[in-house]
Amino acid sequence: MRDLASRLPSSPGFWRSPLRGPRFTSVLGLVLLVGVPVLFVTGLLSYAAYNPGLSPVNDKTPDKGILGFYLFSWPTDPTWLYRLTQGVHVTLGLALIPVLLAKLWSVVPRLFTLPPVRSLAHALERISLLLLVGGALFEFVTGVLNVQLDYVFPGSFYPLHFYGAWVFFAAFLAHAALKTPAAVRTVRSMRDARRRHPDAADQAADQTADQAADDLVAPAPDAPTVSRRGALWEVGGGSLLLLATSAGRSFDGPLRSTALLAPHGGAEPGGGPNGFQINKTAAYAGIDPAETGEEAWRLVVAGRTGTVRLARADLLRMRQHGAALPIACVEGWSTADQAWRGVRLRDLAALVGFDGDPPDVFVESLQRAGSFRHGALRANQVADPRSLLALSVNGGTLSPDHGYPARIIVPAAPGVLNTKWVARMTFGGLA
Ligand SMILES: Nc1nc2c(c(=O)[nH]1)N[C@H]1C(S)=C(S)[C@@H](COP(=O)(O)O)O[C@H]1N2
Numbered sequence: 001m002r003d004l005a006s007r008l009p010s011s012p013g014f015w016r017s018p019l020r021g022p023r024f025t026s027v028l029g030l031v032l033l034v035g036v037p038v039l040f041v042t043g044l045l046s047y048a049a050y051n052p053g054l055s056p057v058n059d060k061t062p063d064k065g066i067l068g069f070y071l072f073s074w075p076t077d078p079t080w081l082y083r084l085t086q087g088v089h090v091t092l093g094l095a096l097i098p099v100l101l102a103k104l105w106s107v108v109p110r111l112f113t114l115p116p117v118r119s120l121a122h123a124l125e126r127i128s129l130l131l132l133v134g135g136a137l138f139e140f141v142t143g144v145l146n147v148q149l150d151y152v153f154p155g156s157f158y159p160l161h162f163y164g165a166w167v168f169f170a171a172f173l174a175h176a177a178l179k180t181p182a183a184v185r186t187v188r189s190m191r192d193a194r195r196r197h198p199d200a201a202d203q204a205a206d207q208t209a210d211q212a213a214d215d216l217v218a219p220a221p222d223a224p225t226v227s228r229r230g231a232l233w234e235v236g237g238g239s240l241l242l243l244a245t246s247a248g249r250s251f252d253g254p255l256r257s258t259a260l261l262a263p264h265g266g267a268e269p270g271g272g273p274n275g276f277q278i279n280k281t282a283a284y285a286g287i288d289p290a291e292t293g294e295e296a297w298r299l300v301v302a303g304r305t306g307t308v309r310l311a312r313a314d315l316l317r318m319r320q321h322g323a324a325l326p327i328a329c330v331e332g333w334s335t336a337d338q339a340w341r342g343v344r345l346r347d348l349a350a351l352v353g354f355d356g357d358p359p360d361v362f363v364e365s366l367q368r369a370g371s372f373r374h375g376a377l378r379a380n381q382v383a384d385p386r387s388l389l390a391l392s393v394n395g396g397t398l399s400p401d402h403g404y405p406a407r408i409i410v411p412a413a414p415g416v417l418n419t420k421w422v423a424r425m426t427f428g429g430l431a
């Protein structure tokens, strides 16, 4: 019987890696202590940047209740704001995967401890750990699937990732409050030990002495195949590799080709003035070239004083303005500034009776299906002189894949609000 028991994962003797122990776990834990709040904050910023409080069409989480307490008007400056916040969110999230996995590996024996529940307090602690581990895995998996596989969660990624983030972060805060002091003490004592005993053998003895009491330490460890430092370097190396192969997705030119992990399944943008990344092609969005021709296409602008219908030639006769702005997608990729040219959104608002302060606008495209076929922009975004209904880019006519005949471009906003193939704009029509 005893023999069998020691072969089950519920027995401490089952776990034999000499790496496990408070030192390994503490170092990884402290890295996550810094990294996870950055992911949480940049995630909440991304959520706010979608203008979910503005209109039901922007809001994928109508039941958010008080979780939307912090929502604010996303600014239009600096123009690279969303490039930065979302680039950090996605790239850091990917780079932390090895750290998260190593951390979970380091504490996995605790999953099997018997009896599973010793007291009410212990039960509560275990439930919070379930939310912590489940929440962490859920957030990382949904995030990776969304950026790598592109829309495996049509429409539903946002609520899943949003509510999951709150569950994960609440459990994370409780866990951090309980464990950080001990982790800091452990890491300090490692540093002190290195100072006292530069000799590796002494350090090992030291380690055995003060780890013996911890349940993570294997009572009968196998011979080490890698030192703790070596293992931490491997984890860090894995993170750096992920960083190096994904950070390029936030840049143009040769750097983008270093983003080996960024999905390349999309359309090849080709060269020329429109030679930058395409999210969804006109064909994918079901845009029929017949509906975008000079004869067929009209922009309908609605507002206080009624409705105006404009051909592309009418728009080209209006005062043209330029703006150098990037496209920054929620998936973490972004482009450098492109030179857009077209009509100011606030000039279009003026056509339908909003001369002074332009209001919010609801933008609809020719696209008939898909959750990004329409979007709402806030008054501060409409008022910005760099916010355009773009007709050309980098000196060339907008290509069909980049939104011909006309598309929205707004400084600092997430790509999803840069609606392509615009057909109708309703100013002040959001109430
Ligand atoms: N009509 C429409 N506009 C759209 C989309 C869409 O699916 N349909 N995708 C948006 C998203 S998510 C992004 S990131 C940008 C990408 O613009 P690009 O393809 O020109 O790079 O377009 C936005 N405009």
Ligand SMILES: [Mo]
Pocket (backbone or CB within 6 Å): 279, 328, 329, 330, 331, 415, 416
């Ligand atoms: Mo996007």
